[in-house]
Amino acid sequence: MSGPTLVIELAGNTSADEELSALVGFNPQPEDWRRPFLVYLMGPGVGDENAFEAEHADEPKVEAILGFRPTHAVNVGACANREIDHVATALLTAAVMDVIGGVAKAELLDGQASFIAGLPGVVGIADDDWMALGTAEFLRSWVGHPAFRLVR
Numbered sequence: 275m276s277g278p279t280l281v282i283e284l285a286g287n288t289s290a291d292e293e294l295s296a297l298v299g300f301n302p303q304p305e306d307w308r309r310p311f312l313v314y315l316m317g318p319g320v321g322d323e324n325a326f327e328a329e330h331a332d333e334p335k336v337e338a339i340l341g342f343r344p345t346h347a348v349n350v351g352a353c354a355n356r357e358i359d360h361v362a363t364a365l366l367t368a369a370v371m372d373v374i375g376g377v378a379k380a381e382l383l384d385g386q387a388s389f390i391a392g393l394p395g396v397v398g399i400a401d402d403d404w405m406a407l408g409t410a411e412f413l414r415s416w417v418g419h420p421a422f423r424l425v426r
Contacts, residue, residue, distance in 0.1 A: 310353040311366060317346030339398035339407055340377060348374065360424045364417045368410035378413055380406045381425035389421060 316326040326347060330336075337343050350367045352359035367378055377397055382390065387403035390396060395412030399405070406412070416422050 311363070312351045312353065313348065313366070313370070315346060315348050317344075320346065333400070335400040336379065336405070336407065339400055344377075347379075348376065360422070361417055363424060364413045364422075368413040371410040371413070377407050377409065380408070380413075380416075382406055383423060383425060386421065386423075389419060390416060393419070 315321050316329075317323065318326075329347070330344060348370060350363055350370060352363045371378060382399075382404050387399050387406070390406050391399055393408070393412055393415045395409035395415060397407040397409065397412075400407065408416075
């Protein structure tokens with residue numbers, strides 16, 4: 275990949291693989307180190323305004339839970355589908371939220387709402403238990419749960 279690169283400095287005498295394995299609970303070393311992500315902004319004045327409006331038009335419950343109508347969205351997505359890609363997507367989203375704020379909107383798999391509702395940082399569950407709204411703390415706590423998985 276050409277372009278900006280983020281480097282994570284890890285402390286201690288162990289290898290980066292061992293430290294990351296301890297953090298996420300498995301060996302994340304992929305056979306192919308290319309792990310591309312898409313991060314893009316949508317909303318009035320940026321990106322595809324029509325796509326933003328269409329995606330948010332049918333979400334009155336989200337507005338009721340948040341107490342405001344979102345004006346912009348930052349979408350973060352992995353271009354691969356291994357366990358490490360799900361973890362990295364959630365943690366990258368949390369890091370972006372640390373800088374710009376906002377509330378994460380995560381689609382849920384069947385049955386996830388029951389354990390997600392009790393995690394720290396959950397703002398609400400919407401869309402008949404198919405969507406969670408939460409803080410960066412929520413994303414970080416969800417990643418540590420054994421049933422963590424993002425919707426593709």
